[in-house]
Amino acid sequence: MDRNWDDWWRPSVAVDVALLTVAGESLAVVVHQATQEPAAGKWLLPGTFLHEGELLADAALRALRDKIGVSGHTPRQLRVFDAPDRDDRGRVLSVAHVDLVRADRVEGCTLAPLVGGRAHVPGRQRRMPYEHDDIVQTAVSWARQAYEDAVDPADLLDEPFTLADLRRLHAAVAGEPLPKDTFRRSVTAALHGTGELARGTVGRPAELFRKTPGARRERG
Amino acid sequence: MDRNWDDWWRPSVAVDVALLTVAGESLAVVVHQATQEPAAGKWLLPGTFLHEGELLADAALRALRDKIGVSGHTPRQLRVFDAPDRDDRGRVLSVAHVDLVRADRVEGCTLAPLVGGRAHVPGRQRRMPYEHDDIVQTAVSWARQAYEDAVDPADLLDEPFTLADLRRLHAAVAGEPLPKDTFRRSVTAALHGTGELARGTVGRPAELFRKTPGARRERG
């Protein structure tokens, strides 16, 4: 080493989390209002600085806990945003993360519904600072890909469930209606039916299914 | 701000680059021997610490220039490796990058051919330190996906080229032979033939093609 280790310049490293959930018939992302400059009062994604000895994923969980009071599930890294002028306070790299949790775990949070790929925050604010709109877009793409590849990778459904339940979930994630028959055929290989039927519903009762452990969907 | 900005702990941030090229009939990755502890003498990927005011992509280009004397092309971010014990010198986050360049730009470099998804470095060394084997694997996946989605995203071929040239390239990236007829049909939509023919070859001369600007392949 030609210099003392401590002499080297180091950037600040933050994590920002797009916490997605299924609200009604579409995806939504949890936002909160910034308390600190330079974005005080603006709606944005929860985030925090990485602490000493902490994993990025753990920092993401801490951000969710401290900023919006939610216990996350399994945050996944998306990518690093490193524009030099992202933050007026100095050079801050942000490692963007996604997480996808059930709606009942974000009760009381402010949800920004996704309208045409952009998060629709309260009030007149159009865009979120710190490239957070880009993070949301990447997060949604990740969620859509995950639900094309697997039946319920985020465990959003309670077992057992009907195919109608599963289809509603997938349609919400995909952001578009899914054909009933094609959808059924695309997922049945990764499910196994319990003999039981749903009760208390109108019309012919649906069979209840469980996920086959380790099975994936073959195609989207 | 409840504390002085400079009081906050910051990690060191490095970039490591998997510089891929097509060597003969398969992919290879450029490696070099570490000069510094704790990995001195071991083969690994070129990397460096992020400097003040520098973009991650620029740090990746600088690593290639300084460590292996190569001008990179367009490094892309893969993901951050953040295991706390990655580096004995302290907490170092590494932002892994990929780049894919023509073989004539890495002449004189040590190439580690890819055998079964792992880089085969010289000597008896089996694994690379700092999770660099994982980076290579992610880099190869990226390259394969890129060449499934587009005709020649890294501009590895000189125009005009024959379909045989293009197929050799794709087979090398994919790591498996590709059927002649199916391959042709999968790429012709994104190409346009010049009327000209290749000259000085054995057998029926092949038509020369150019990429249609902005066109992608529809499927892999």
Next chain:
DNA sequence: GGAATAGTGTCTCTGAGACAATATCTA
């Protein structure tokens, strides 16, 4: 002509999507 490579026609198989028929429940 013979070897070698380029380019194309065609058959099969598989999966997506559309449509509609049948099945089984509640009110």
Next chain:
DNA sequence: TAGATATTGTCTCAGAGACACTATTCC
């Protein structure tokens, strides 16, 4: 019974892959 929803059969279409045939050059 009517209404609602679940489940399945079947048709069509498109693309991947396999195979083989035709085309055009050099020797």
